[in-house]
Amino acid sequence: MPSLVNETSNVKSFTTRKRKTLFSQIFKSRTGVLGLFILTLVVLIALLAPFISPHDPAKVDITATLLPPSWVEGGSAEHLLGTDNMGRDLLSRIIYGSQISLLVGISSVVVAGLIGVLIGLVSGYYGGWIDNVLMRIVDAFLSIPNILFTLVILGIFGPSLITLILVIGATNWVNYARIVRSEVLSLKEREFVKAAKTMGVRDFFILFRHLLPNVVSSLSVVSTLSVATTIILEASLSFLGLGIKPPDVSWGGILSDGRDYLATHWWVATFPGLAITITVLGIILVGDWLRDIFDPRSNIQNDI
Amino acid sequence: MKYFIKRLIQAVPVLFIISFIIFSLVYMAGDPVLLMLPEDAPQEDKQALREALNLDEPFHVQYMTFVGNLMQGQFGKSFTYGQEALPIVLERLPATIELAFAAIFVATIISIPFGIWSATKKDSLGDVFISGGAVLGKAMPNFWLGIMLILLFSVYLGALPVSGRGTIFHLILPAITLGTGIAAQITRLIRSNMLDILHQEYIRTARSKGLKEFLVIYKHALRNSLIPVVTIMALQTSSLIGGAIITETVFSWPGLGQLLIQAINTRDMAIVQASVFVVALLVIMMNLLADVMYRFLDPRINLK
Numbered sequence: 001m002p003s004l005v006n007e008t009s010n011v012k013s014f015t016t017r018k019r020k021t022l023f024s025q026i027f028k029s030r031t032g033v034l035g036l037f038i039l040t041l042v043v044l045i046a047l048l049a050p051f052i053s054p055h056d057p058a059k060v061d062i063t064a065t066l067l068p069p070s071w072v073e074g075g076s077a078e079h080l081l082g083t084d085n086m087g088r089d090l091l092s093r094i095i096y097g098s099q100i101s102l103l104v105g106i107s108s109v110v111v112a113g114l115i116g117v118l119i120g121l122v123s124g125y126y127g128g129w130i131d132n133v134l135m136r137i138v139d140a141f142l143s144i145p146n147i148l149f150t151l152v153i154l155g156i157f158g159p160s161l162i163t164l165i166l167v168i169g170a171t172n173w174v175n176y177a178r179i180v181r182s183e184v185l186s187l188k189e190r191e192f193v194k195a196a197k198t199m200g201v202r203d204f205f206i207l208f209r210h211l212l213p214n215v216v217s218s219l220s221v222v223s224t225l226s227v228a229t230t231i232i233l234e235a236s237l238s239f240l241g242l243g244i245k246p247p248d249v250s251w252g253g254i255l256s257d258g259r260d261y262l263a264t265h266w267w268v269a270t271f272p273g274l275a276i277t278i279t280v281l282g283i284i285l286v287g288d289w290l291r292d293i294f295d296p297r298s299n300i301q302n303d304i
Numbered sequence: 305m306k307y308f309i310k311r312l313i314q315a316v317p318v319l320f321i322i323s324f325i326i327f328s329l330v331y332m333a334g335d336p337v338l339l340m341l342p343e344d345a346p347q348e349d350k351q352a353l354r355e356a357l358n359l360d361e362p363f364h365v366q367y368m369t370f371v372g373n374l375m376q377g378q379f380g381k382s383f384t385y386g387q388e389a390l391p392i393v394l395e396r397l398p399a400t401i402e403l404a405f406a407a408i409f410v411a412t413i414i415s416i417p418f419g420i421w422s423a424t425k426k427d428s429l430g431d432v433f434i435s436g437g438a439v440l441g442k443a444m445p446n447f448w449l450g451i452m453l454i455l456l457f458s459v460y461l462g463a464l465p466v467s468g469r470g471t472i473f474h475l476i477l478p479a480i481t482l483g484t485g486i487a488a489q490i491t492r493l494i495r496s497n498m499l500d501i502l503h504q505e506y507i508r509t510a511r512s513k514g515l516k517e518f519l520v521i522y523k524h525a526l527r528n529s530l531i532p533v534v535t536i537m538a539l540q541t542s543s544l545i546g547g548a549i550i551t552e553t554v555f556s557w558p559g560l561g562q563l564l565i566q567a568i569n570t571r572d573m574a575i576v577q578a579s580v581f582v583v584a585l586l587v588i589m590m591n592l593l594a595d596v597m598y599r600f601l602d603p604r605i606n607l608k
Contacts, residue, residue, distance in 0.1 A: 031439075136314070136317045136318050136321060137321055139314075139318045139321075139588075140318045140321035140322045140325065140584075142542065142587075142591075143318065143322065143542065143583075143584040143585075143587040143588045143591070144322065144325075144542070144580060144583065144584050144587070145542045145543060145545050145546030145549070145583065145587070146542075146543075146546055147546040147547075147549055147550065148545070148546060148549060148564070148579075148580060148583060149580075151549070151564070151565070151568055152329060152568060152576055152580060153329060155568035155569070155571070155576070156329055156330070156332065156333040157332075228443070232445045235445050235447075236445060236447060236550050239447050239550070240550070240553060240565060241569075242568070252445075255447070255448060255451070259451055262451060262454065262455055262459065263459050266455055266459075269448075269451050269455075270452070270455075272448075273444075273445065273448030273449075273451070273452065276444075276445050276448065277440070277443050277444045277445070277448070278443075280442075280443040280444075280445075281439065281440060281443035284439055284442060284443055285439065288439075
C-alpha cells in the first residue's frame, strides 16, 4: 500500500511543525555529529582490524576458555573482554566482526539499490500496465517478512557470504522502488522533463540524466537507514545459524555461541550485542541527520 | 465499499505472484525424494515416488498442480510430521498471534504516555531522554534484547521463566522483547503527530474556549494523533511477524517461527511453503484492513 504513507505526509505538510526552537536544532545536529563519530570509528576499526586486534580472532586456546573480562575477578589484561568457549579472544572477534557487518550491510544495500532504483524509475516513468505489474510484484514482496524470505532462500541454497549479500539485496529492493517511483511520478509532470520529452530526448537519457539525479538525495537517506536494518538482519540470520559461517566472524554468530553459556558466562553474548547496537545507533543518527538536511518535510520511516 | 472491492481484486494477482515465488524457490531446492527415502532405497522406489509427486513433469505443469492444490488448501504432506502441512501451520498460529498481541499491548502502554510527554514537554530533559531511548530501542537487535532480559530476569533475579509457553509469566519477556522495537517507533510517531496537531487551529480554539489543558491534550490532540498510529501498526504486521520469528527462537516459544526454523533446517518444504503463504495472506489482510480503517477513521481522505 504505497499510497498510504504519502497521504500521511501530505496531511502533515500543511501544518506548521517546522517551528523548531534553537535548542532542538542544536540537539539534532549534536546527534548527527555523534552518529558520524560512531560511524567513523566503526569504519576505522573495520579497516584497521589486522593492526589493532590484539589476537588472532580464530586462534583456539583450550587453556584459556571462557575467561571473564579483565576488570572482573579472574580476568586478565591479556584478554580485555574475556574469551569464548574455545578460548578465542572476544575483543579481537568483535573487531573482526565489524568487517562482516559493514561489508554485508553496504554491499547488499548497493545490490538492493540498483534493483530498486531501476524498477522504480521504469515503473514511475512509463506507468500503465508496466507500473501495475511491477507494483503488484512490490506488494507481493512486501507481504513476505524480510527475515522470513531470506531465511527460506538461505535454507534452500545454503549460507555463504556472497549468497547472503545477494539474497538480502534481492529481497530488500522494494523500499527503493517505492520511493523512486513516487518521486518520479511527480518529477515527470515538471517542465524540464516535459521539455526534454518534446525535444525528443530518448527515454534512456530522461531516466538516467534527468530523473535519477533528482532522486539521489532521498536515496541517500533511505540507503543509510537501510544499512542499519541490514546489519541487524545479517546479525539475526547469523544468530539463527543461516548467515555467516566460520571461519568468518559475525557479531550474530558470536552472540549465538554465547547464548549457550549465558547462565555462567554473561560476557560472550553481551559484548557482540553492544557492538551491533552502537553501530546501528550511529547509522540511524546519521540517517536522521541526512533526512533533516535534505528534506525536513519528508516522512521516510525506516522499518526495523 | 467500491474502494474496498477494488483493493480486494488487486490482492488476487499479488497472491498469484506469491504462489509463484514460493513454488519456484522450492523447485530450485532440488529433488525432495532423496530426503524422503533412505539413501539405499532401490531406484524403482525413488522413481515411483517421483511420479506420485508429479516431479517428472515440466515446471509449468507442476506449478499449475501446485496452484490447484493450494486453492484447496493443500501444500502436500510434511515428511517430518507425516500429515498435511497446512493444519500443522495453523495449529501454531495462535501462539504467534498471542505473542504479537502481547507485544502490541506492551508497545502501547509504553509509547502513549511517553509520546504525549515528549510532545507536550518538547525539548525538556524528559523529551531528550525519551527521544534518545526511542532511537536506542530501534538500534537494539531484538534477539539480543531478549537474551539480556533472560540474563537479568531469569538468570540473576530468577523471577521469570526462560522459555516455553503456558502461564502469563512465560509471556512477559517475549512480549517485552518484541514490543520494544514497536514501542520505539510508535513513540516517535505519536510525538511528531502530536507536535503537528498541537499547532492546529482547532486546538487553539479549544484552548481559547477555556478548555482544561488535560482535556485539550487527551480529547482533541491524542485522539487525532492515534489515527495514523493505528493504521501504521497494521501496516507493520510484516515486520511484527518477522520479529516474532526471532523472538520465538530465543524463548523457545512454540509458534509459527519456531516451526518454520525447524522446517528450514530439516528441509521440510511443505511446511515452509504453507508457513510463507499463511504469513503472506495474514499480512495482505492486515494491510487491507489498515487501508480501510485509515479511510474510515479519517474522513478527510477521499474514498477514490
